[in-house]
Amino acid sequence: MPIKYIPYTPEPIEGQALLDNFTRTLRYKGNYDIKGKLIRGMPxxxxxxxxxxxxxxxxxxxxxxxxxxxxxxxxxxxxxxxxxxxxxxxxxxxxADYSKTVYIRQNPKLAKALKQAEEELEIEDLKSFEEKMYGDxxxxxxxxxxxxxxxxxxxxxxxxxxxxxxxxxxxxxxxxxxxxxxxxxxxxxxxxxxxxxxxxxxxxxxxxxxxxxxxxxxxxxxxxxxFNSYFESYESEEEYIKRRKQKPLTDENGRRYVLSDAGNGNRVKRFLDEAIRDGVVVDDVWDLDKLNNSALxxxxxxxxxxxxxxxxxxxxxxxxxxxxxxxxxxxxxxxxxxxxxxxxxxxxxxxxxxxxxxxxxxxxxxxxxxxxxxxxxxxxxxxxDGVSLFRNPIQTMEKLKSLVPGLGKMEGLSDFWAGCIESIKDGTVPVYLPDLKNSECKILDKPFMSRILHEHLGNLPFTPSRVIIYYVDVVDISEIEDFVKADKSTLVKIEFRDLKQLLDDIVIEDTADFEVSEVQEELIPEYKLVIKSFMSDRVMRHINAYNQKCELNSKGKKFKPIVISEEGLELIEWLSVDCTATEGEWHSDSEIKIDKLGFVIKNGIKTKEFWDGAIKSEKKPLRLKIRNICGDETVWKVE
Incomplete structure (x- = not known):
């Protein structure tokens, strides 16, 4: 539940042109009841x-x-x-659906051989799969x-x-x-x-x-x-001519100039060296390269x-x-x-x-x-906010549907309903899951419940005896139940369930086996934490699904599936050790990120080294955090 609600202020400007094809709903607008008590606002x-x-x-x-x-x-x-x-x-x-390309890192056990052979992986050689980030x-x-x-x-x-x-x-x-x-x-x-x-x-x-x-x-x-007037400078005459599309002329003194439009059909003489030095005021059309021209x-x-x-x-x-x-x-x-x-x-x-x-x-x-x-x-x-998201809302929603026992699709059911459950006692039971991508759907209040009773129940292709409504946030669930009883517009039984109980079951922790030892590095004592093995059920599910999809699309031809080593260290993207505290806020006293080519970034500094499966720190590690290649992070205490 929120600590409190904070009203939206200031209000939208009045007297402007309005769109009339949708209904504005500010669930957290900051309304006041008769006694002047704030009952709603931004959570x-x-x-x-x-x-x-x-x-x-x-x-x-x-x-x-x-x-x-x-x-x-x-x-x-x-x-x-x-x-x-x-x-x-x-x-x-x-x-459109937007996806993240997930690259399988290089097996650290092969890093030494690769380095000796002075090989550098090319991006085309990397094994990868895509994971949906969000659906637009x-x-x-x-x-x-x-x-x-x-x-x-x-x-x-x-x-x-x-x-x-x-x-x-x-x-x-x-x-x-x-x-x-x-x-x-x-x-x-x-x-x-x-x-x-x-x-x-x-x-x-x-x-x-x-x-x-x-x-x-x-x-x-x-x-x-x-507001600061923004001028764009030019590196050379060639760049000016190319971008401004103006052919320079030469005056009687041999000085190059251009004729610029001053408005009202007037043309003014402007010397080229001054034009390059002063630049040009940026207008409202910006010609800038997209990111694909800037790999760095x-x-x-x-x-x-x-x-x-x-x-x-x-x-x-x-x-x-x-x-x-x-x-x-x-x-x-x-x-x-x-x-x-x-x-x-x-x-x-x-x-x-x-x-x-x-x-x-x-x-x-x-x-x-x-x-x-x-x-x-x-x-x-x-x-x-009590919502333990998986990695992002769209993945959480997909996972949620698989966690509701018996939930299946049904033809003719509107998008409002996540699906139906077949029950021996109650027959077909529609199920509503709040859309975690849309903050409007996260609070169950009287106006929203009224819409369910008078709009969404009536649009069902059949009349159910029971429906299940999951909720994330509610001011008072007994107040909503009393509201439904008092409405008397339907005989359908409404069952309310707290979505957070399902969300708590989403995250399956990764597993890691590691050992810590004290070493001497150039006469300076250090601690070395070696990852002996790592396994992520969440990542392996994606890889197995990818392999199955490739096999189905291969049409009998041979394909090369993604295979993970027994140690599973290829599934690690980043790791960090906390040498300061055993709980609470994380202190990244030493961290390593492995880029998609297998090279190591140590504490933010890029190197041309391959990861050897270990991380070093000046002090004894108290906690270890590992991020797998899909982005899930898991913390272990170091004994």
Missing amino acids: LYEMQTVETFGDKEKAKQNLVIRGECVSACAYLKEKGILVDLVYIDPPFASG VWNKEKYLNWMYENLCAIKSVMSETASIYVHLDWHIVHYVKILMDEIFGEDNFRNDISWHYSGWNKKLKVSFEKRHDTILYYCLDDEGAN ESVDYATQKPEALLERIIKASSDENMIVADFFGGSGVTAAVANKLNRRFIHCDVGINSIQTVRDRLIAQKEKPNHVRGDVDFSVLEIK
């Missing part, structure tokens, strides 16, 4: 500090939060934290309701001079534009920015190639106090955006030490660029892969050749 949950990097006080100013946007905003509002710039890259309602599949009305709730939450933690950039594409941007006019005020709309990028040359029969995203920019400050920047995240895009936004709409927030943080590009530009940052995302990616990305940032670990100050926090 504020307990926040747990998972890790702290660098200076503890400075780390409180840079936050990496695992949790939903609305709950994160409740926490910020309670702490009195106002952000100066927001960039969000939410789902586009595109209908939405009913349009549900999507707009979800965006409305999130945008209102975000607005409640923006300063009076703050700006917000919302990154979308053609699927839904036109609807969200009207929605943002309503919430932020159309007078605060500044730009409809087109980010144009390169791509494959396709020959299309019925349309032009879609090759741009749209970024909606709003600023709450009429004076534009936080890639962190293998499906929806990753280029740093150049965020650098332009952050420089244009913030100054040093201001707070830059991204509530759908994904690959962590906003936090990474904000940190490089000496801004404070807040990264929020519900997926564990996102949190791990930005954590590792920030640790690896090198401002100078002699950069030592600890210069990046930030805290990793987790919202304890």
Whole structure:
């Protein structure tokens, strides 16, 4: 249950154009009862500090939060934290599924032989499989309701001079534009920015190639106090000529110049050396390369955006030490660029892969050749909302359906219902599971129960004797049961079940066998923890499913299945030892990450060494944490 509810303020702007094809529902709007008591608001949950990097006080100013946007905003509002710039890259309602490519690491027992042979693995030689991160599949009305709730939450933690950039594409941007006019005020709309990028040359029969995203920019400050005119410089005459598409001329003194459009049909003379030096003011069409042209920047995240895009936004709409927030943080590009530009940052995302990616990305940032670990100050926090997610909401939902005994699909059943259970006593029993991707569905209250009674029960293709309603959060379950009894609109028996009991059964811990010994390294005593074996049932299920799929698609031809060694060390992506505490907040006193080519990253520093199956530390390890290649993390105490 939440600690308390915090109201959305300020309210959306009144008198704006409204979308009339969906019903706005702010479950946490902050309504008051007759006595003036607050009975609803944004849910504020307990926040747990998972890790702290660098200076503890400075780390409180840079936050990496695992949790939903609305709950994160409740926490910020309670702490009195106002952000100066927001960039969000939410789902586009595109209908696409996004996956993470999971690479099998090199077996450490082969590392020595590979090194002796001076071999370097090529990416094409790596064994891999894909794992779904999230599905961008939405009913349009549900999507707009979800965006409305999130945008209102975000607005409640923006300063009076703050700006917000919302990154979308053609699927839904036109609807969200009207929605943002309503919430932020159309007078605060500044730009409809087109980010144009390169791509494959396709020959299309019925349309032009879609090759741009749209970024909606709003600023709450009429004076534009936080806006900085952004100039783009040129490296050479050749670059200027190529990008501006202007052919230079030469005057009587031999000086090269161009004729620029000054408006109203007037052309003015501008010397080429001055034009190159001064640069050009950036307009609302941004021609920037996509990430696939910058391999060094890639962190293998499906929806990753280029740093150049965020650098332009952050420089244009913030100054040093201001707070830059991204509530759908994904690959962590906003936090990474904000940190490089000496801004404070807040990264929020519900997926564990996102949190791990930005954590590792920030640790690896090198401002100078002699950069030592600890210069990046930030805290990793987790919202304890009682929902123990698997790795992300979509995987948790898929897993949940397999945990409900006897749950199966039924033709004619709407998407509202997860499926049906066949019961000897009650016949066919419809089952509702809250959609963990949509925060609206997480609280069971009277308005939502009324919709179930008067809308969803009536739309069933048959009349059941019983239905099962799972819930995540409820103010008072006895109050809901009394509400159902008093309604008398149906004879169907409603059975309520707490979803958290199912969620607790989702995570199956990985297993590891290891040993610790004290060694001498150049006369300096160290501790060496050797991983003797590692096994992950969760990863092996993915691998077995991948092998079966490949076998079915092979059509009798030979295929090479993924085979894991007896020790299973290929399934490890990252490991860390805590030499400071046996419980509570994690202290990564020494850590190793194995990249997809098998090379080791020691405490954020890349090397050309292969992992040998061990990790060393100056002090005796008290705890060991291992992250498998899919992103699950497990902790063991070291005796």
